[in-house]
Amino acid sequence: MEKVSDSSLIRQFRQWVLTQTSPKYRLFVKETDENVIIIETSYCRGEVTFFPMDIIQLSVLNVISDSHEFYLHFQMHTLEHAKKLFEEMLESVRELAVRPLVRVLLCCTSGLTTGFFAQKLNESAKLLNLNYEFSAVSYGNLYQAAAQYDVVLLAPQISYIWETAKKILSNKKIFKIPPKDFATYDVRAVFTELKSIFPPDLSYDSPKPRLLPLKQQIKSHGNILSIALVPQDQYYLFASRVYNEDNDVIYDEVSIKPRISLEDIYDLCDVAFAHDPDIRTVGVSMPGIINEGRLTLVHQGFFECDIEESLSKKYSRNFILSNDANCIAVGYYASQDHYQSLSLIFHPAIGSFAGVGSIHNGQLIEGYKHVAGEAQYLPIESADSAPEGDRLSSWSTPEEALACVSKTMASIISILGPDALLLYCRLIVQTDELIKQIEKYVPNPYIPEIIRLDDVKEYMLLGQMILCTEI
Numbered sequence: 001m002e003k004v005s006d007s008s009l010i011r012q013f014r015q016w017v018l019t020q021t022s023p024k025y026r027l028f029v030k031e032t033d034e035n036v037i038i039i040e041t042s043y044c045r046g047e048v049t050f051f052p053m054d055i056i057q058l059s060v061l062n063v064i065s066d067s068h069e070f071y072l073h074f075q076m077h078t079l080e081h082a083k084k085l086f087e088e089m090l091e092s093v094r095e096l097a098v099r100p101l102v103r104v105l106l107c108c109t110s111g112l113t114t115g116f117f118a119q120k121l122n123e124s125a126k127l128l129n130l131n132y133e134f135s136a137v138s139y140g141n142l143y144q145a146a147a148q149y150d151v152v153l154l155a156p157q158i159s160y161i162w163e164t165a166k167k168i169l170s171n172k173k174i175f176k177i178p179p180k181d182f183a184t185y186d187v188r189a190v191f192t193e194l195k196s197i198f199p200p201d202l203s204y205d206s207p208k209p210r211l212l213p214l215k216q217q218i219k220s221h222g223n224i225l226s227i228a229l230v231p232q233d234q235y236y237l238f239a240s241r242v243y244n245e246d247n248d249v250i251y252d253e254v255s256i257k258p259r260i261s262l263e264d265i266y267d268l269c270d271v272a273f274a275h276d277p278d279i280r281t282v283g284v285s286m287p288g289i290i291n292e293g294r295l296t297l298v299h300q301g302f303f304e305c306d307i308e309e310s311l312s313k314k315y316s317r318n319f320i321l322s323n324d325a326n327c328i329a330v331g332y333y334a335s336q337d338h339y340q341s342l343s344l345i346f347h348p349a350i351g352s353f354a355g356v357g358s359i360h361n362g363q364l365i366e367g368y369k370h371v372a373g374e375a376q377y378l379p380i381e382s383a384d385s386a387p388e389g390d391r392l393s394s395w396s397t398p399e400e401a402l403a404c405v406s407k408t409m410a411s412i413i414s415i416l417g418p419d420a421l422l423l424y425c426r427l428i429v430q431t432d433e434l435i436k437q438i439e440k441y442v443p444n445p446y447i448p449e450i451i452r453l454d455d456v457k458e459y460m461l462l463g464q465m466i467l468c469t470e471i
Helices: 008-018 079-098 112-127 139-148 156-168 179-183 187-195 262-275 307-315 324-334 398-415 432-438 457-468
Strands: 026-029 036-040 044-051 055-062 067-075 102-108 132-138 151-154 173-176 223-231 236-243 249-257 279-286 289-291 294-297 302-306 318-323 342-347 355-360 420-425 449-452
Touching: 008 026, 008 036, 008 044, 008 079, 036 079, 044 067, 044 079, 055 079, 067 079, 067 262, 102 112, 102 139, 102 156, 102 187, 112 132, 112 187, 132 139, 139 156, 151 156, 156 173, 223 262, 223 324, 223 457, 236 262, 236 457, 249 262, 262 279, 262 307, 279 307, 279 324, 279 457, 289 318, 294 307, 302 307, 307 318, 318 324, 318 457, 324 342, 324 355, 324 420, 324 457, 342 398, 355 398, 398 420, 398 432
Parallel strands: 102 132, 102 151, 151 173, 223 279, 279 318, 342 420, 420 449
Antiparallel strands: 026 036, 036 044, 044 055, 055 067, 067 249, 223 236, 236 249, 289 294, 294 302, 342 355
16 A cells, blocks of 8 residues: 655654564554554554654554553654654553553452452462452542552442442443352452453444534634643543634544643644644643633643743744633533523542633633632532541542532532533532532522533533634
């Protein structure tokens, strides 16, 4: 098959990749397409794919969980940058190469009895040469720890949470350990159960965009690139979309990376500009405090970083940097015609900070230095029994989330009185109990409709696009 790109840099990078052999993986050119280089182990399949316009795709698929752990496109500019991204990809491959075939998390009330059972299971797996790894955790740490495991086994004393756990950990396999097996530490029964789980379906299809309706046409003065950085439990989803003047989507891409860097945003822009040189304005939606284009997101290494200026100087285009919760609120508001005022509580990943985005009478509330909505500063404990100082950042169980969300919503109702409250929080799977908790602080007639959101990417992209039309 004819090469799709034959620039000098592409040739150098391709030749360099082919020299990166290792006994830890198999590296070869795909028989049916020489534009694809494959890196394969028993646990993953990595691909380096070359496209027109010097665009390269790097991906790593976990063949056990059938999920991408690394996925991105970038345009070739320098050999050094391409090598750096390839090394990031290889890091995922190497991590999967040494990772046990199946990682299993046992959970009970305190983690003590399951800790002993996990020890027995690890000893037996080693004797039987089975590539399993078992760990134990207390209930209070279950939902945050589960992100690192493939299977969760619940001890009989907490089997009552099975239905809730399945909804919160919807991408994990959740099972109840039968009381007899748990009481006798029957390792054979556990191994038999695990054998029935795998292998998975290895097919992968990119999700198609679910375009949101607009209650009125948004008029822009050129094509807009909307970028959304969506936090997940173990990685960040980088979504890029180009809207034309008629609000039609003419470009849509998704990447997956373990962290945020300014170079990642450069790569997203490079690829989008290569596809559509007519992009006039770029909006970037991401977590953190964003004030006049400067980002503070301490755990990712940003403190008062002038992202807007850096991007504008590099590309000579208009850039708008926006808070993710604000963009979701704007996107939801624009896609409906029932509410003039609404507030969103956004808790994107277990263990992360929560944010609030509010629209009042059609206007986005950003506040002094754009700190409005930073719920991490609310003087509300993460649970009624939490020690002083352990606040919003530590939502790790449904009980903690319920206590904290109810108090936050009561505060929003008493101050803003929105027509509707939106909630994105995986730890809360239904609103009935939430309403009961809010009623402790606010009389029921004053509680507005509460709407759970299962996905926010579409609202975030749409909201960022709308905010870009204001310049």
